[in-house]
Amino acid sequence: MLDANLKTQLKGYLERLTLPVELVASLDDGPKSVELKELLQEIASLSDKVTFAEADEDMRKPSFAIVRPGTDISVRFAGIPMGHEFTSLVLALLQVGGHPSKEAQDTIERVKNLDGDYTFETYFSLSCQNCPDVVQALNLMSVLNPRIRHTAIDGALFQDEVEKRGVMAVPSIFLNSLPFGQGRMSLEQILAKLDTGATERAAEEIAAKKPYDVLVVGGGPAGAAAAIYAARKGIRTGIAAERFGGQVLDTMGIENFISVSHTEGPKMAAELAAHVKDYEVDVMDLQTATKLVPATQPGGLATVELQNGATLKAKTIVLSPGARWRQMNVPGEAEYRNKGVAYCPHCDGPLFKGKRVAVIGGGNSGVEAAIDLAGLVSHVTLIEFDSQLRADAVLQAKLRSLPNATVIVSAQTTEVHGDGAKVTGLAYKDRTTGEPKTIELEGIFVQIGLVPNTEWLKGVIELSPRGEIEIDARGQTSVPGIFAAGDATTVPYKQIVIAMGEGAKAALSAFDHLIRSAPAQPEASASEGLKAA
Template sequence: MLEETLKSQLQDVFGKIETPVTLRASLDHSDAASKMRQFLTECATLSDNIALHEDGGWDRQPSFSVAAQDGTESIRFAAIPMGHELTSFVLAVLQVGGVPVKLPESTIAQVRDLKGDFQFTTYISLSCQNCPEVVQAINAMCVLNPAFKHVIVDGALFQNEVTRKNIMSVPQIELNGAPFASGRMDAMEILAKLDDAAPAKAAQQYKDAAPFDVLIIGGGPAGAAAAIYAARKGLRTGIIADRFGGQVMETAGIENYISIPETDGPKLSAQFESHVRAYDVEIISGQKAERLIPASKPGAYHQIALSGDVLLSSRTIILATGAHWRHLNVAGETEYLTKGVAFCPHCDGPFYKGKRVAVIGGGNSGVEAAIDLAGIVSHVTLLQRGTQLKADKVLQDKLRSMPNVDIKMEALTQSIAGNGETVEHLVYKDASGEDVTLPVSGVFIQIGLLPNTNWLGNALALNPQGEIIVDVHGATSVPGIFAAGDATTTPYKQIVIAVGEGAKAALGAFDYLIRTPDPAASRQKEAALA
């Protein structure tokens, strides 16, 4: 099951285990159980600190727990953790085996302080690039606090269960048997749902932070590039990043990033983070900027408010807050979100195997989604409101060659409807103005992005679409505040363009700093003359 190269890599990684770990399996006589036994057996041979026992008797079979030396079994996989979840499994083994959890100390302390009974179940798909972040965050909490327990369930392995629970998107998280959350979440976001005061508590560690030269908001491609360029100029640089990668994390295949012929979103995001951490950059993780307070006069400090009214000061600020999926805003869209309405074909596509689905949007993302889904579902109908597709020609050609795909031009979605539990059809208006009912079990919305700028209020100039207006240097309408990436008026929302714009904004900030007096230096000079 495991390739020899992978075995060699895992053997090196498992060499870091400090205390013995037992993989305690509960297996039946299914083919999946045989594959799970093979996977676990091969892993157990890679380290003297990993043992395999088949005890049976657990209600979900096949499954296995990652048990600590003292017998604690707080993490259980009802899955064969390959694909995107292999890393989750490896981290679980390492952390249960004594390797320290890599979270901010403040987050670790807050998790350890939580009291109660936290029985988590997370439903995942092995093809989902968003699921591992949730799985790894809750697993880490299990290692830190014995009140936490976590079961990871592969929907493809336990199809009857996900059907009974009407789970049609992943990740889906339950807490103590009740719905808790859906979608990608990191440890701080989960902690915030468990403890309302968590973000404010975590922010307190920054209340006495010295002013920055450059403070970057956002950890996507633009933010990462800005941080690297600013740090290389010797500037005191900070970056507020609730997670690195931003929207890139939700991108499955990336084949147009120069010098890297092929990669995926999570991998590229990890490379961005690793590169930023190689420099002297203060990373403020688990926090979101809540308010921008521009300086009262040119050259003075700008401020960013975090939770709990903690203020960070900086001579310049670079806004790289990115964007989020645009919604249709039609009847039924919100009601059937995660019940047939989805945004990620890679994550949720497997739940629609053999069914009919619709994809809304004729750009690259929409056409790529239709192509991916056509290999899983019985039929795809792509609806494009315009008179022609906007995707690259190579993608259009591929789409038109697929026998189970229909393309409807000048199709304006009017509503999404179902039986209260799942989507059954959508209604669109065709070129003649007639309403057409299209029977489908799923609707994948791919109509572009909206900038994450609502929190800015009237602090600086935005265009009617909510994008931050920038000039050729990345400068905004407020001196000393710059912006880059998908949140700005810069055309063509592409990773490579965001990286370049982030670098440009950092260079613009540097140029501004060398031409603008430092308020701290001015005060020191005034004090010396007094």
Template sequence: MLDPALAQQLSAYLTKVVHPVELVSTLDASTASGQLAELLDEVAALSGGRVTHVRTGDALRRPSFRVVREGTDVEVEFAGLPLGHEFTSLVLALLQVGGHPSTAPAELLDAVRGLGGEHRFETYFSQSCQNCPDVVQALNLMSILNPGISHVAIDGAVFPGEVEERGVLAVPMVFRNGELFGQGRMTLEEVVARLDAGAAERDAERLAALEPFEVLVVGGGPAGSSAAIYTARKGIRTGLLAVRFGGQLLDTMTIENYPSVEHTEGPRMAADLERQVRGLGVEVVTGQVAERLVPAPVPGGLHEVHLGSGAVLRARAVVIASGARWRTLDVPGEDEHRNRGVTFCPHCDGPLFVGKRVAVVGGGNSGVEAAIDLAGVVEHVTLVEFADELKADDVLQRKVRSLGNIDVLLGTATTEVVGDGSRVVGLRHAPRAGGEATVLPVEGVFVQIGLLPNTEWLDGVVEMTPSGEVVVDARGATGIPGVFAAGDCTTAPWKQIVAAAGAGAGAALSAFDHLIRTSAPAASDADEAAARA
């Protein structure tokens, strides 16, 4: 089942298993069970005896399996096939159940061990979802560390009845003790904070005690990572603040235009960047939201970034790299049905709409690519574009028009997402030029209408365009001495990974130059006389 290169890689990883591991499967006569049995047999064969496959499980879901540390209660559970993006979750589960330590911060691991109560987690995922592994891996680790926590990761495609019954229309979707716990990407820090009321307060106290940074980078995408790497390598005390490390990389399936990297996936690049940043000694602060920038009161003084938790981070220079997020339709019914039919990720959530009718709103490259992608999964796609023509590349337009299960509506305004109280049932639209509105019967609405910069926290502080982009010069400088910006949150014309990384490096070099010039000792009379001579 595994290709030779992947099998060789897995075999090398399994040498890190310290304690014997059992894969206890519960199977039936289905094709999925046969595939799962083949996968588990292959994993065991590659382990050099460290892992064994036992077909004696009695779980309710079939096919499923438990990864068990032999002779203990330490285990995690998968229902379905952990392939695609979830294969990494399986590998980590094998290593961590087998005794290989997590690389998460020690204080965070201690917080997990200290959680009280019983927490039975269930996470629905799809193999094509790049957001799901973060959640699955966080909850798996928690179940390994704390005996009061259990977790089962469920492949929604293998259990469509459950998906329908529980109203799972977006992944990842997490249930705790039978009740909805959360939807979308969540980090280990975020899950712990929700379960431990004192975690946020303790973290705020820790952050408040930090010494001022020489450079504080706000944002953990390509621009922010690059800026932090450049300043850290110059020996500058650097901090990096991000809600989640990786930015839009976490939502990018395929990257094939980054120099020297023929092919990678966004989450993998984000993980590589985080490893590099942390390895350089950068103080990485995640799970925190920047709420306000207070510029230094005097030249060369300390700028302040105020956080939602109440903590304040200080630095002599700040690099703003807060990126952008998906633009919303801002029509009635959209917010109420988010993750209940309204979604922004065709790769993640497309498999949940197999055999259904959906709409894609947006005629640019992302919208047309989404329609093409979904056409191979769903029954029918209607592509809705406000303008009188599609804005996507010609090759994409030719492809979308060649597919028999895609209709294209041009010059059409989306006016409402229609629901039945629990899920989407239609999309109301009308001719842009005026005319009667009609309701298109659909069960899913995929919004693909561009990006908005994450700059609300800078209102009234730095100069911005009407669309919220930070105005910068060729050096990445804003109008405030010591405050620089880079990437998709700025006026830079090209919203690309390599462009953002380059801009982040440039802003970092500008910040370094600013620090040199504002920390140089004042010239003495003798120095000035020598200079005049």
């Protein structure tokens, strides 16, 4: 199953094993079991520390465990972890085989010290770019703490189980057979849900921090660029982010970032985080800003209040809160979110194999989603509010050529129908005739653009009618010393490359504001401030 190049790379990784590893497979006579057996035997052939065996020890077939012989340490996959999950497989092999994790030591100790027995199950799809973070985090936890068990399950391969448990979005996490979480979650986020005192401890640590010269709020491309440019000036820089990486984490393929012909969102997000950490930036992840209090006098300190109750103070602030998927705001949408209403066709599409679905939105994202889904589902209906699609002509032509795709324009979605457990249909109004209509289906993928994360800024700084932060050519907002960058601002064209440039510009403007509005600081003081935690 592995080509020569992949085998060579994997062999190099397996040389890092310090402990023996056994691959124990539970198989049946099906073709997927044949594929899995071939994959595991190929892996075992690449290292004398890896062995393969069969044992009928799991009800899910095909599945396999990566075991450290003579211990209780193991990681289990139900399915064939290729695609986005191949990296999860490699990491699990290394970690079970004794290769140390790169996670912070305090995080590792928190996992080891968890008191309790935890059995996790994660449903993923091979095309989901959000799933590996969850799978890898829980796999690592099961290696670090033998009282934690984790099985990663390919939902597309175990459809009956998915139907029984009502899984209609991935990643979906169950703990001790009960729903635990959905969507991308980092190791820190999972720990925060298990370790109930973590939030309070984090709030205490944050509250004790000294004021920053520049505080960046938001960890997407704009926020990362702002933090790097500020830190390079040798000034005290902090960055508070709800999730480092922002929308980039949800982006499948990136092919228009100049000088990089192709990359994927999670990879770029990891590279952004690594670059920021090259500098003395105080990174505070998993922190949601809830209130901005500007300085009361020139040269004073502005304050950002966080959801956990802590506050941060700074001489200047760069706002880069980003945006999120826009919702339809019709009856039934909230009730059936993750029960048939979805926002990521790449992630959740495989769960709707052979079913009827709709895509809402006729821009490039909507049409691309409909094209991709047409290869999985029995039928896809694209619904557009306007009288014509807005996507590129080549995409429209491709969609209209598909035999299992229908395009409906001049249609206003009015309601999501369901049976209490899952979506059963969609109601819309023909905007030309006014006639109400209904489509029977099982899934609805919403692709109607983005809305800025600026509700917490209303009444403090000027926002556009669309909720975007009003800025000038230098990134200055309506409040002196408060700057902004990225998709949450009025800058046109929401693109990664533009957000990065705007973030750099906002940081440079903040630095210029500092040197023009405050007396020069002694060199020793500046150095001391830079080193402060």
